[in-house]
Amino acid sequence: MFVHGAGGGGWEWRVWARVFAAEGFAVSAPDLRPGGAGLAATSLADYLEQVRGWAVAARAGASRVVLVGASLGGLLAAANADLADALVLVNPLPPEGLAGAPAPGDIRAWGRDASLSGTRRALPDADAFTAQWAWRRWRDESGRVLAEARAGLPLRAPAIPVLVVASAADDEVPAAATRRLAEAWQADLVKVAGSHVGPLLGRTAAATAAQTVAWLNTRAFTGRIQG
Numbered sequence: 001m002f003v004h005g006a007g008g009g010g011w012e013w014r015v016w017a018r019v020f021a022a023e024g025f026a027v028s029a030p031d032l033r034p035g036g037a038g039l040a041a042t043s044l045a046d047y048l049e050q051v052r053g054w055a056v057a058a059r060a061g062a063s064r065v066v067l068v069g070a071s072l073g074g075l076l077a078a079a080n081a082d083l084a085d086a087l088v089l090v091n092p093l094p095p096e097g098l099a100g101a102p103a104p105g106d107i108r109a110w111g112r113d114a115s116l117s118g119t120r121r122a123l124p125d126a127d128a129f130t131a132q133w134a135w136r137r138w139r140d141e142s143g144r145v146l147a148e149a150r151a152g153l154p155l156r157a158p159a160i161p162v163l164v165v166a167s168a169a170d171d172e173v174p175a176a177a178t179r180r181l182a183e184a185w186q187a188d189l190v191k192v193a194g195s196h197v198g199p200l201l202g203r204t205a206a207a208t209a210a211q212t213v214a215w216l217n218t219r220a221f222t223g224r225i226q227g
Helices: 009-022 045-062 073-081 116-122 130-134 142-149 175-184 205-220
Strands: 066-070 084-092 161-169 189-191
Touching: 009 066, 009 205, 045 142, 066 073, 066 205, 073 084, 073 175, 084 205, 116 130, 116 161, 130 161, 161 205, 175 189, 189 205
Parallel strands: 066 084, 084 161, 161 189
Antiparallel strands: none
16 A cells, blocks of 8 residues: 655556566555545645555455555554554654644645646656656645644554665655654665655666565565565
């Protein structure tokens, strides 16, 4: 079960989903949806509830469940780790929060104001086709969700195997914060080059996904995971 970050969608996981599916995993990458009162009123609790519903459904249909989350999705996945057998966090928003958390605003117009040049700056490690493809898919995000997530969501270390992926050139979540989380949770850590979203959309996305599959099959579980 893949959980995307703020302003994105399940489409961010297309490379990872392909790699995992080729290794025999059943994969799902839903889109987070605004709450019933609209995007501006959507809260972190709304997203947490959605991810929990996905995890419950996955648990009902599979013998083992792996939650994989990136950025905001990493925080959401970690908060639902009790429903998983393994957890993979890619440049996650740290549970202790980030300095300078913004005041809640109505909507961050990332979809409306998206540009190809801005996407290329955000994804310096992606090829031209991927930048063009991603540019048209960014979406607006709830300012309330962003403020609440960056303010922090205290969590206990999960009692399951955890892999943390940290990008050296992450300008959203400092690599040092990601490493501290891995140390605090006694998680395995993979350090990669590139940007905040680079592990998903950069040129090395497939290799990072394959490395994650190898970790699952050799470190998190005995033998291969099927379904």
